[in-house]
Amino acid sequence: MARKMVMKTKITRRDLLNGIVIGAGGFLLPAYGTESAARSWSSVSPEALAEYYPPTLTGMRGSHVGSFEVAHALAWQGQKPDSYKSLNEHYDLVVVGGGMSGLAAAWYYRKKTDPAARILILDNHDDFGGHAKRNEFHYKGRMLLSLGGAQNLDNPSNYGDVAGSLLIDLGIDEAAIAQMAANTPDDYVLGGKLGGDVGMTVPDGEEHLTIGGHWLKFFHGRGDYRAAVRKLPIPENQKDKLVAFFGGEKDFLDDLSLTKKWDYVNNNSYNQFLLDRVGLSIDTIPILDAHLLILNGPSGWNHTVLEGILVGSPGLRALGWLADFVDSIAARLIDDLAGEIRMFPDGNASVARLLVQKMIPGVAPGMKGIEDVAVTRFDYSALDQSDQSVRVRLNSTAVGVKEVGDYVKVDYVQQGKPLSIAASHCVLACYNNLIPDLCPEMSEAQKNGLSYGVRVPFVYANVLLDNGQAFGRLGVTFTHCPYDPFQWVSAAPTMASGGYEPPRGPDDPMVVFMMASPTPADGTKGTTRDLLRMGRHKIYASTFDDYEQQIRNQLQRMLGRYGFDHEADIKAITVNRIPHGYAYWYQGLDDPEWEEGQAPHEIGRQQFGRISIANTDSEVTPYMNAAFDAAHRAVEEQLQ
Ligand SMILES: Cc1cc2nc3c(=O)[nH]c(=O)nc-3n(C[C@H](O)[C@H](O)[C@H](O)COP(=O)(O)OP(=O)(O)OC[C@H]3O[C@@H](n4cnc5c(N)ncnc54)[C@H](O)[C@@H]3O)c2cc1C
Missing domain, CATH: 3.50.50.60 (FAD/NAD(P)-binding domain)
Structure with a gap:
């Protein structure tokens, strides 16, 4: 099979459906360019306004042109x-x-x-919806959904009375949560099926190699982590160190007293610990860092050892006496998550839509509730x-x-x-x-x-592919890409909740969901807040073309060995840039x-x-x- 490899992926054909509205009826409007999106909407006729349907906009979304200029003039210039x-x-x-x-x-x-x-x-x-935004594509007679921000919800019983009662008012009760679990395929990790495989995709020459299995388990010395680590294209001594670390073969803080250990894990960064104590090189650290970057935003340089481990980074078994304590907490956290994380095909956008429809029924008069929220088109003119x-x-x-x-x-x-x-x-x-x-x-x-x-910046991209053949050959629905701009890559939601019919076979069109944290992870010095600001500036300084180039490069390297041709296979790209993301903690x-x-x-x-x-x-x-x-x-x- 001829492989398409290029150092800087060339884009010779501009047949993407970017920057336009792809209405169900094929109606097209400019979304950005010299004119702001807001202004372009305002200039259309009343008949055209009936087609106002932002979820189908592609190109640069999230903090789109027209949304931020007024606030920035106020915040930056006092104007x-x-x-x-x-x-x-x-x-x-x-x-x-x-x-x-x-x-x-x-x-x-x-x-x-x-x-x-x-x-x-x-x-x-x-x-x-704020962060809870919906991305919707129409292609080859199908609707394909994904999310432009907030992903999961939890069981209302874990939410506290006030928040839980709101979910229940919307019909998201215990039974609905159980049904959402049943609607979610067992391999769909982002939808809460944490038993599904999690891959690791790393550069291997000019291509990328995806090593299957379950890396979140391997991180904690479970499953055949030794064999998986041995497949990584990194120096042998680094493989030895990863195996010892994941398997908890020694206590990496064994020279410290109990009190000093506690001080150490609370006052040193997770990545410094990997460097100084575990003996990983700067080049190996990203393999562990992708997890923290997308889960939390800042890298392991800005988390304490304990903070990193408590959200699932490797090291549970490598802290001697602390291991039992941390292991018990982390195991409970992981059990809680696995049991309760649930997702609609457009993430929490479905919750926003349920709320809006209950308060303004005219947006979707015929909508029943959670059984059809994912597939109902809203009338924004209402x-x-x-x-x-x-x-x-x-x-x-x-x-x-x-x-x-x-x-x-x-x-x-x-x-x-x-x-x-x-x-x-x-x-x-x-x-x-x-x-x-x-x-x-x-x-x-x-x-x-x-x-x-300072809010935590992110970029979430959705890429419409003509078919799922190459992605299907990866062998995982979700993989870490520690050396790429988008550090987590997954199939877009494949659950049937909300009435959605997701792609079912490799010949169906599919959407690839890609997540990036722009916060510096290279050891740049500064407080977390300084680095979050740098990440935000990076987002505003990047154009849609920059992201498109990154996406094509990354997907070509990942999937080229499986017959992928970015020029033929990519049909649309939506980049949701989120400069003001998670609330700071x-x-x-x-x-x-x-x-x-x-x-x-x-x-x-x-x-x-x-x-x-x-x-x-x-x-x-x-x-x-x-x-x-x-x-x-x-x-x-x-x-x-
Ligand atoms: C990438 C990402 C993934 C997430 N995943 C999850 C998840 O899986 N589960 C979960 O529970 N939470 C998740 N969250 C957290 C999410 O932030 C919260 O769940 C929630 O959606 C935040 O709601 P909010 O209304 O507080 O803020 P926002 O969603 O930020 O909404 C605030 C709104 O106010 C608008 N605004 C700001 N200034 C003005 C102004 N001057 N005039 C008019 N409007 C203004 C903003 O543009 C925005 O639309 C995620 C967040 C991000 C960024």
Whole structure:
């Protein structure tokens, strides 16, 4: 079989469906370019607006052109319009941010007050859901789904009363979770089937070699880890060290007393431990680092040894007396995860869609619920109608939120127009970092608290392939690619939840789901927050063409040996860049232990009159249940 190999993958044919809307009916619109996406949407006719359906947009998504410019002008240059046209709209509640926390705030407010309460949700993107975004492709008569951000949900019984009850209201109860498990193929690791194989894909000459088996088990000395490690194209002495480390053949901290060991694992970086104690070389460390990079964002240079191990990095069995302690905690964590992680084919976007449809039934009048949420097309023109109690207004960036007498004035910019509305209450479910610019009247202490954390950047790409033949020959649905720009690669969701019919055979078109952490992992010095900022800047400095080149290179090297031809086989690429991703959580190497109530997020999230603060930043926890809990707290504050 002729193999297609190139150092820098050439792109000779530009027949990708990038930067256009692929509507079910084949309707096309420009999505970005010299004009912002927001402006291009605003210039279309009412008939065309019926085709407004952002999930099918390809090209650069996530923080797309048109979504961030207004906020950046405010945050970086202190610039915003001088005057605003008042719309004479008064709401009971205005929510800034249409992510899971903002949508949940609207939900809790209605529930606690009146289903007819008038609520407006503003979001700067052209789609709702925040990180919970849906990517949808139509090709060869099939719909193919994937996710542009938040992936998994948990059993409502693990969520706490407030967040769990919201899931149950949406129909996601214990029975539904069990059904989602049954709908998920046993080899689909990202969907919670952790028994499925996890590969390791490494450069081997000009091509990449994928070594199958279950590397998450091999990391912990389970299965035939020796044979797997021996296949790695790395120096023999490095293989010996990995085998000894995975198998726990010695205690790598055996010269330290118990107390000093405890200090060591809490005060040294995981990667420094690998380098100094395990004897791995700088070139070998990435093999272990890909796990932390995608799970958490920062690399092993910014995690303590204990933090790294507690989220599943290798080393459980190589710490002597600590091993039993850590092993017991980690085993419990892994059991919990395996039993409860669940996923819709578009990730948590289905949860956002369920919430929106319950509050604004007109977006999908015939939708039943979780049984058809994945396959229902939403009518976005129904989101912001004056005759409904809840409205979602997209492409709208809040730039000023101020209490004026007995109401809150909210200034925002929608498609270049400065507009203003009023509300009795306001919940800020946007990023903490922007709030000081929205509310300059806050105290310096509160502004400092809000400015402290830095969100964790990511890039998630989805690549539509003509068929799944080459990918199927990899032998795994999910693999680590430690030396590539996208460090985790998986088949897009293959579960049948929400009414979805995933690809079933190698001849069907498929979507490859690729995940990248742009945070420096090469030992660059700095606090985690410094490095997260660098990662964010890298995202903004990278063009769609940069990502396309990386994706083609990586997939060609991985799959070329199985007959893949990137020029013929790749049919569309969607790059979801997420410069403001996971909420920041405190890092053992950088952050002090604050007294109760004195941590920056606790000072930052205090109620500010008629304004309360939700979002996951306010909980320093990057999970959907935290988004719900924060929303509930903010609503309770306003209704006291
Ligand atoms: C790549 C990735 C994967 C994840 N995977 C999971 C997972 O598997 N499970 C899980 O539980 N959690 C996951 N999360 C965490 C996720 O962040 C939370 O679950 C939750 O979705 C966060 O919701 P939020 O509303 O707090 O924030 P966001 O989703 O960030 O929503 C905030 C919204 O406010 C908007 N906004 C900001 N400023 C303004 C303004 N001035 N005007 C108008 N709008 C504004 C933002 O653009 C955004 O749309 C993941 C996150 C990321 C980034």
